[in-house]
Amino acid sequence: MGRKERAREIISRLSAVISDPVTELVHESPYELLVSVILSAQCTDERVNRVTPALFRLFPDVHALAEGSVPEIRQLIASITFPNNKARHLSGMASKVVTEFGGEVPADLQLLETLPGVGRKTAQVVGGAAFGIDSMPVDTHVFRVAHRLQLVRPSSDTPDAVERDLRRVIKAGELSTAHHLFILHGRYRCTARSPDCEPCVLRNLCPQWQAVRLLPEPMTGLSRNKGRFWCGTRKHYVDHTVPRVDRAGAQQESCPRCGSMNLFDCKTGRTLRRVPDVRIGDMGFGRPDDRKHAS
Ligand code: SF4
Structure with a gap:
């Protein structure tokens, strides 16, 4: 089975067992999603979801956030990783959205990437989940799952290289769904330290599992x-x-x-x-x- 065929089969099997492949960051608008994704860098979605309700109560939209001070924001996100940097980024992002984009989060990946605290991955996550842009942001879970399943070349050792390889084997239009499936599979089944291989629906397609069995x-x-x-x-x-x-x-x-x-x-x-x-x-x-x- 070639890589493209395996990718199709993997997506089909994961779709059968993961019924709702969407982001676990709780949000009601592109603004809330953008804030949550910036906060989620090196932090769990669960922890982000614990702090955002209070944050969004005080700063319900991007205008309110632009008017908030960095220390105020920092206090509300104190339990998140890198609170100082993230508070600065949130404040800078909100000011720029207000001054340059009329208060609307831009529905364009390149424009999103111009915002403070927003890199390629964040832009793609927001673009995919908030604006339906077909995207394949590569985080630690996607990276690990893609390598274990050998959907990417072993030499692809950066997120950008993994993204390029995945775009070659996954059909356009299916990238965002595949992204969420890989994240959820990596987070709950194919974990970094102890993948739960016995009940995994991908076992007979998985070179990692085959290799472990041969020990x-x-x-x-x-x-x-x-x-x-x-x-x-x-x-x-x-x-x-x-x-x-x-x-x-x-x-x-x-x-x-x-x-x-x-x-x-x-x-x-x-x-x-x-x-x-x-x-x-x-x-x-x-x-x-x-x-x-x-x-
Ligand atoms: S068989 Fe194990 S290593 Fe392979 S994809 Fe499933 S959980 Fe991950």
Whole structure:
């Protein structure tokens, strides 16, 4: 099955189990959505939803927010990550919307990106959810799910590269839906640390799951007194390992005597082999100041 075909099948299966693929940020207008998305950088939607009711009571529209002071805004969003920066961005965004766009949040991605605190990702989230613009903002969940399912090239290591790859395999008109499906799947099923693979509807399409299944079963009967690790290839005990990069480019541990990567921990009996996984490192996801990788 090619990537496009797999992408179609993945979207179809996720659609069958995720009935309402929309943003979880509670909002009633493009203004409220824009504020919530700016606040959600490196913060959970749940926490954002806890602070926005009070914020929107005091600042019900963009005009009110433009008139509010940064310390006032900061106080209301104190429990959110980066409150100082975000308060400045909200204030700057509101002033610009009022002075340059007549108080209306612009329904255009490029114009949205000119607002303080709004990068490519934020603009796309708002454009997609508030104005129906077909978009594929790549956040940490979309990034991880796209890589685990190998819908993107392994070398695509930035949100922009992942977005480009996804646009090649997902049909125009389906991008926004796919974006929400991937986020919800990543948030609740295919989580970063412990993906819940057993009930996942994508199992037989998922290279990550196949790779985990191919790992050797834990060994029994190993003696911790004879060594810390057991080399399953040459059948001897060793007390330390040597780092080695495997053919897939993943960092593994190897036997210092024979170089084999077929090592087991004598305490747990588990293999030391790792299935390469894609995690977001320090890539700027959600940093409020980061204009390159979005909000
Ligand atoms: S099988 Fe596991 S790793 Fe693969 S998509 Fe499902 S939850 Fe994620």
